[in-house]
Amino acid sequence: MFPFTESAVDRLDHIGEKQLLRFIQEWLGAANPPYPRGMGDDTAILPPPKRKHLLLTNDSLVWKRHFDETASASQAGAKLLKRNLSDIAAMGGHPLHAVLALSCGADLSLKWLSEFFTGMAECAQQYGCEINGGDVSQAEPGSFGATLTLLGEADQPVLRTGGADGAWIWASGSLGGSILGHHLDFQPRLSEGQWLAARPEILAMMDITDGLSQDLPKMIPDGLQARIDLSLVPVSDAARAAAQDSGKPAVLHAFTDGEDYELLFITRPGIDPQEFEAAWRKQFNHPLTAMGSLCSAPPPNGSAPSKVVGLDGGNLFEGEGFEHFRIQR
Amino acid sequence: MFPFTESAVDRLDHIGEKQLLRFIQEWLGAANPPYPRGMGDDTAILPPPKRKHLLLTNDSLVWKRHFDETASASQAGAKLLKRNLSDIAAMGGHPLHAVLALSCGADLSLKWLSEFFTGMAECAQQYGCEINGGDVSQAEPGSFGATLTLLGEADQPVLRTGGADGAWIWASGSLGGSILGHHLDFQPRLSEGQWLAARPEILAMMDITDGLSQDLPKMIPDGLQARIDLSLVPVSDAARAAAQDSGKPAVLHAFTDGEDYELLFITRPGIDPQEFEAAWRKQFNHPLTAMGSLCSAPPPNGSAPSKVVGLDGGNLFEGEGFEHFRIQR
Numbered sequence: 001m002f003p004f005t006e007s008a009v010d011r012l013d014h015i016g017e018k019q020l021l022r023f024i025q026e027w028l029g030a031a032n033p034p035y036p037r038g039m040g041d042d043t044a045i046l047p048p049p050k051r052k053h054l055l056l057t058n059d060s061l062v063w064k065r066h067f068d069e070t071a072s073a074s075q076a077g078a079k080l081l082k083r084n085l086s087d088i089a090a091m092g093g094h095p096l097h098a099v100l101a102l103s104c105g106a107d108l109s110l111k112w113l114s115e116f117f118t119g120m121a122e123c124a125q126q127y128g129c130e131i132n133g134g135d136v137s138q139a140e141p142g143s144f145g146a147t148l149t150l151l152g153e154a155d156q157p158v159l160r161t162g163g164a165d166g167a168w169i170w171a172s173g174s175l176g177g178s179i180l181g182h183h184l185d186f187q188p189r190l191s192e193g194q195w196l197a198a199r200p201e202i203l204a205m206m207d208i209t210d211g212l213s214q215d216l217p218k219m220i221p222d223g224l225q226a227r228i229d230l231s232l233v234p235v236s237d238a239a240r241a242a243a244q245d246s247g248k249p250a251v252l253h254a255f256t257d258g259e260d261y262e263l264l265f266i267t268r269p270g271i272d273p274q275e276f277e278a279a280w281r282k283q284f285n286h287p288l289t290a291m292g293s294l295c296s297a298p299p300p301n302g303s304a305p306s307k308v309v310g311l312d313g314g315n316l317f318e319g320e321g322f323e324h325f326r327i328q329r
Numbered sequence: 330m331f332p333f334t335e336s337a338v339d340r341l342d343h344i345g346e347k348q349l350l351r352f353i354q355e356w357l358g359a360a361n362p363p364y365p366r367g368m369g370d371d372t373a374i375l376p377p378p379k380r381k382h383l384l385l386t387n388d389s390l391v392w393k394r395h396f397d398e399t400a401s402a403s404q405a406g407a408k409l410l411k412r413n414l415s416d417i418a419a420m421g422g423h424p425l426h427a428v429l430a431l432s433c434g435a436d437l438s439l440k441w442l443s444e445f446f447t448g449m450a451e452c453a454q455q456y457g458c459e460i461n462g463g464d465v466s467q468a469e470p471g472s473f474g475a476t477l478t479l480l481g482e483a484d485q486p487v488l489r490t491g492g493a494d495g496a497w498i499w500a501s502g503s504l505g506g507s508i509l510g511h512h513l514d515f516q517p518r519l520s521e522g523q524w525l526a527a528r529p530e531i532l533a534m535m536d537i538t539d540g541l542s543q544d545l546p547k548m549i550p551d552g553l554q555a556r557i558d559l560s561l562v563p564v565s566d567a568a569r570a571a572a573q574d575s576g577k578p579a580v581l582h583a584f585t586d587g588e589d590y591e592l593l594f595i596t597r598p599g600i601d602p603q604e605f606e607a608a609w610r611k612q613f614n615h616p617l618t619a620m621g622s623l624c625s626a627p628p629p630n631g632s633a634p635s636k637v638v639g640l641d642g643g644n645l646f647e648g649e650g651f652e653h654f655r656i657q658r
Binding site: 036040041042043044045046047048049052053054055056057058059060062065066087088090091093097099100101103132133134135137138139140143145147149151152154157159160161206207209 | 365369370371372373374375376377378381382383384385386387388389391394395416417419420422426428429430432461462463464466467468469472474476478480481483486488489535536538
């Protein structure tokens with residue numbers, strides 16, 4: 001749905017900021033707790049967290065970058081929150097509180113914005129977090145950007161680093177082709193992340209947002225490399241469909257497409273992967289795949305050794321993921 | 330300083346996101362603590378707070394809305410953080426942790442951005458808070474927006490509501506004309522807010538950002554009104570200078586200009602204002618003024634009674650402050 005309008009009565013500048021804040025409170029409903037925990041002051045007053053560590057993350061959603069008119073407004077609102085929930089999931093954390101900053105043109109449609117907020121609010125209720133407050137700024141006509149900051153907690157947060165020689169590399173779900181729909185319809189893997197964080201086998205975890213080829217190297221300690229069995233990589237149906245259009249191998253899509261929002265994690269050496277997967281399957285219907293392991297990298301011969309290699313030791317697609325800002329050469 | 334450039338080597342798209350994140354870490358210096366408390370993962374892992382309540386606030390800084398080329402880049406960076414610090418100050422809180430979301434065009438100048446970050450980092454060090462992480466999104470060329478979310482803590486946070494009949498109304502500092510420089514060079518009143526929050530006399534507090542005429546009504550409970558002695562309102566030298574240009578009374582500038590970032594607070598009825606001010610003066614060189622008191626509003630005769638009146642009971646400027654988005658009629 002297109003977010004902007006010329007209709008005099010459906011535009012943000014028809015109501016002004018005070019009325020907008022009253023509307024937002026209504027749209028958020030039960031996802032916005034009563035003042036002073038919720039809207040009403042510039043600062044939300046929150047109860048202290050119960051677990052040992054606080055988690056703090058933020059993500060933005062920009063019109064024409066992270067969504068376009070093919071997304072419904074409620075999908076866009078939910079996506080902004082789910083991007084953040086996925087970051088908390090990747091730590092094995094529990095989401096708690098959020099604040100939202102909107103920056104939009106005066107021609108933003110109120111109907112669109114109401115669905116954006118109700119989509120976000122439903123998602124907040126579903127995953128048990130609150131939208132506690134926020135900020136609104138006016139920007140150029142035709143522009144919409146939103147930043148959500150999410151606070152969470154965990155007793156044993158899992159970092160993205162911490163692998164060891166012989167450790168197994170796993171992914172939840174299936175990968176690639178998210179542009180065909182998954183980038184809007186994904187589920188942040190909160191229960192899965194919490195379950196994994198409590199397992200003694202876990203060494204490191206992250207969520208896959210920039211594509212396996214960009215994200216996996218971030219997890220690999222110096223001196224090690226990831227050896228991936230390409231035949232085991234969980235290729236999604238969407239990646240196969242994308243491959244039919246692009247003429248590239250489906251596994252390349254699984255490696256280099258962004259926005260999978262699945263968990264990528266490493267378990268300690270010496271465990272039985274079948275036992276681990278069986279324990280997972282008792283909890284979750286969602287697929288889990290061990291697709292490779294960490295091993296010692298060969299000594300550098302001039303250039304740094306590859307971070308991600310195939311079974312034959314050859315470099316795998318590294319650096320072909322999506323990088324913001326960089327000029328394509 | 331103008332934030333955008335056509336110089337091929339001074340632009341964001343010359344380096345790409347990975348190198349940008351390395352630069353940001355360097356620019357932030359000691360304001361960014363070591364991983365995993367600081368940059369490196371999508372989520373920062375923070376120690377639990379020590380005080381009873383968590384505080385969460387956010388504010389944005391948009392090019393051409395909150396700053397222009399008359400601001401140095403370091404002033405712009407510091408302003409973004411200080412806007413948030415002022416919200417924590419108004420609760421009597423202590424700032425702890427922050428995350429930053431940048432949304433900017435690929436033509437943003439690296440030199441400008443480095444000064445933006447170092448200005449913000451110096452301010453973070455000065456007020457004892459950390460910049461723990463963030464997010465970067467690409468937006469249209471020529472655009473720059475940044476949202477900072479600040480976490481704080483307090484044992485006894487002060488709300489903006491809580492006045493009572495006969496209570497005194499106070500403001501720190503002097504008001505009006507901030508556009509002549511104060512909107513960039515202000516000091517968030519953190520020590521003052523913490524001192525006030527610990528005083529038994531305090532009933533309610535906020536910071537003045539939209540102008541006294543818009544902010545004071547937000548503090549006044551139903552059935553009460555603020556009776557202000559106009560001759561006592563602390564008019565700034567900048568408001569007097571602005572009045573010379575605008576031809577309006579200086580006190581009107583003191584009431585209706587935005588971005589004072591001073592504390593507006595209410596103390597309980599029956600206290601001796603001279604004693605209270607003397608106690609303040611032992612701690613702070615900064616001025617403090619009792620400029621009126623709360624009293625019962627007359628019964629409504631059709632329309633709601635005015636929230637802010639003069640000594641003669643007449644309506645004072647109400648509604649003339651700045652409101653975002655609203656079409657000027």
